[in-house]
Amino acid sequence: MQHQDETSNIIIQIQEECKIVVDLTQLRREHYNVLSKKEKDEALLMLGPNPLFNDFKTVSQAFGTTIKNLKRWLRCGTERKKGCGRKKLNPYAEKQLIDWVIEKVQQTGKKISRQELRGKALELFKNQHFCASKGFLDKFVKSYQLKNRMNEILKRIGKLNTKNFYKKSKQIQTKIEEELQVETVKKEEEIEEVKIENINLKHNKNCSVFQIQ
Numbered sequence: 001m002q003h004q005d006e007t008s009n010i011i012i013q014i015q016e017e018c019k020i021v022v023d024l025t026q027l028r029r030e031h032y033n034v035l036s037k038k039e040k041d042e043a044l045l046m047l048g049p050n051p052l053f054n055d056f057k058t059v060s061q062a063f064g065t066t067i068k069n070l071k072r073w074l075r076c077g078t079e080r081k082k083g084c085g086r087k088k089l090n091p092y093a094e095k096q097l098i099d100w101v102i103e104k105v106q107q108t109g110k111k112i113s114r115q116e117l118r119g120k121a122l123e124l125f126k127n128q129h130f131c132a133s134k135g136f137l138d139k140f141v142k143s144y145q146l147k148n149r150m151n152e153i154l155k156r157i158g159k160l161n162t163k164n165f166y167k168k169s170k171q172i173q174t175k176i177e178e179e180l181q182v183e184t185v186k187k188e189e190e191i192e193e194v195k196i197e198n199i200n201l202k203h204n205k206n207c208s209v210f211q212i213q
Contacts, residue, residue: 033064039187040078043070046194062194063187093124098144100124102153109159111150117141 035043043063047055047070056067088094100120101112114137121132121140130136141147154160 035063035065037078037080039063040073042191044073044078046191047074058194058197062190089127089130090125093121093126094140094144096124097121097140098146101146102149105150105153106157109154109157111154112146 043059043065046059046062051059051074056070060067060070097117097120101117104112104116117140118132118137121136122130125132151160
């Protein structure tokens with residue numbers, strides 16, 4: 001009977017450990033909010049000359065950044081230093097990949113699919129730790145403006161459906177402008193709320209001092 005109890009306890013312990021492992025695999029990195037220099041300057045302006053911890057906390061929430069970032073900008077300035085950011089895994093392979101895309105589009109008169117791009121990237125990078133993830137492909141396409149490049153090539157060789165292209169471009173531009181407008185309004189509202197909170201805090205402090213006197 002005692003042996004069965006010990007076995008049951010071991011099974012329960014293993015199950016609990018498995019649950020922990022599963023939970024850990026579900027973890028995701030939080031979204032990293034990148035601020036422009038103007039937004040960073042506004043954040044520092046809101047902090048003031050001698051900010052307290054609560055000031056850092058309030059501004060951090062208003063601008064969607066970390067207290068650590070605010071302290072660094074306050075100490076080092078908001079200008080981005082040269083050489084900052086994550087280094088490229090293989091710049092030479094990226095150059096080869098770009099050249100391959102351009103040549104392929106010119107030869108076939110068709111755009112390169114994500115699947116084709118991923119397959120060629122895996123072939124060129126030759127790194128066992130490199131998996132050509134969706135994140136890598138998204139950044140690669142965006143940083144090298146692949147969509148625009150492919151459209152320009154197809155347009156030059158007369159293979160681009162200009163009617164659909166201009167229609168889609170206009171839709172994308174409109175969507176971007178709408179998103180920027182919404183984001184700007186939201187940011188302004190948050191900043192205004194923080195200003196009101198700061199005014200109320202100062203008012204309450206002044207009232208407290210007056211009552212003490």
